[in-house]
Amino acid sequence: MSTVSAQQQPIPVIIDCDTGIDDALALLLAVRHPRLDLRAVTCVAGNTDVAGVVRNTLTVLERAGAPDIPVARGAERPLIEGVRTARHVHGADGMGDLGLPAPTRTPADVDAVTLLRREILAAPRPVTLIPTAPLTNIALLLRTHPEVTGNIERIVFMGGAVATGNATPVAEFNVWHDPEAAAILLTAGVPITMYGLDVFERVIVPGPDVRRLRASTEPGTRLAGDLLAHRGPATDATDPGGGLGDAGAVCAVIDPAGLTTHRLPVEVSLAPGPARGQTLVDRRLRVGESELHEGMREQPLVDVALDVDVARYVELYLGTVERTEA
Numbered sequence: 001m002s003t004v005s006a007q008q009q010p011i012p013v014i015i016d017c018d019t020g021i022d023d024a025l026a027l028l029l030a031v032r033h034p035r036l037d038l039r040a041v042t043c044v045a046g047n048t049d050v051a052g053v054v055r056n057t058l059t060v061l062e063r064a065g066a067p068d069i070p071v072a073r074g075a076e077r078p079l080i081e082g083v084r085t086a087r088h089v090h091g092a093d094g095m096g097d098l099g100l101p102a103p104t105r106t107p108a109d110v111d112a113v114t115l116l117r118r119e120i121l122a123a124p125r126p127v128t129l130i131p132t133a134p135l136t137n138i139a140l141l142l143r144t145h146p147e148v149t150g151n152i153e154r155i156v157f158m159g160g161a162v163a164t165g166n167a168t169p170v171a172e173f174n175v176w177h178d179p180e181a182a183a184i185l186l187t188a189g190v191p192i193t194m195y196g197l198d199v200f201e202r203v204i205v206p207g208p209d210v211r212r213l214r215a216s217t218e219p220g221t222r223l224a225g226d227l228l229a230h231r232g233p234a235t236d237a238t239d240p241g242g243g244l245g246d247a248g249a250v251c252a253v254i255d256p257a258g259l260t261t262h263r264l265p266v267e268v269s270l271a272p273g274p275a276r277g278q279t280l281v282d283r284r285l286r287v288g289e290s291e292l293h294e295g296m297r298e299q300p301l302v303d304v305a306l307d308v309d310v311a312r313y314v315e316l317y318l319g320t321v322e323r324t325e326a
Helices: 021-032 050-063 112-122 136-144 146-151 173-177 179-186 207-214 219-230 247-254 289-294 310-321
Strands: 011-017 036-043 071-073 127-131 152-158 192-195 259-268 279-281 301-308
Touching: 011 021, 011 112, 011 247, 021 036, 021 050, 021 219, 021 247, 021 310, 036 050, 036 112, 036 247, 050 071, 050 219, 071 112, 112 127, 112 136, 112 146, 127 136, 127 247, 136 146, 136 179, 146 152, 152 247, 173 179, 179 259, 192 247, 192 259, 207 219, 207 310, 219 310, 247 310
Parallel strands: 011 036, 011 127, 036 071, 127 152, 152 192, 192 301
Antiparallel strands: 259 279, 259 301
16 A cells, blocks of 8 residues: 655644734635645734734634634733734734624634644644744743644744844844744744745735736635735835735745755844844854853754745745635
8 A cells, every 4th residue: 555755745734823914814825735734723912912813813714715723812912021013014903904704613712822732742743833923822832831842843933034123123023022932932942944024025926916816706815815915015116016924934834945044043132122022143154252252152043034036935825825716
């Protein structure tokens, strides 16, 4: 009897999100790509409050034709900081104020950490975690149930920046929102890929493709188009496109060859002040005077995304999400 090779088997994944326009784009891709087995979705406060995140997540899964994937409510606030939403970007409802209907189902009767532990340990193959949100749920999981790392293949998280931030001049929103949680993630002891702003902001779907998606009569495809239309920035003043944002991290799991990464030391700035939440990525070719005089500090090594094949990921996304009506 023949067996299916590991390369042919779907990759078991769990998305931890704060849905969110581009989190929704990521969910639509994960649900529809045959290389992925989306086992669960966990929700955390970020782009909007956690109740809104749960509502948005359930609505997107229903629109995508995958209403049975378990969804759990997680942390209402960061480990230390208060809640600081991004409604100015994602709209009052966190979904671009598109007026989407309320979901017809309710979340799981367990919390996010419990669901994460259950699904990771029950998976027949090591799971890939894709956090596209502040990392509070993941930090709580790692501290409460460290045994899960034995069945985690990799964590591909959307967060951080090598160069410029967006929440502050140097800090990206997801890490800035809960820096302590991000610092815990980096010491998880499993392979980690950082899909940061350096590639996040580059993957833009052209305007004609966005318009075609919006004209579809298939609910999930049309939703993708509406979300992309809300997501600017305009690559052409007369024909703006839309950024894939968090969905690029899902592309990186499906097709890692489209991403150029370097294995580099990374740490998170936790001190109060203007640098709090910055991901400090050490790209030096040799040690500096600080290390020579003060001694080497142990820093986790992370596969940091520095370049992306934009056309490849746009094609991957469109080819997956765009469905021809039956």
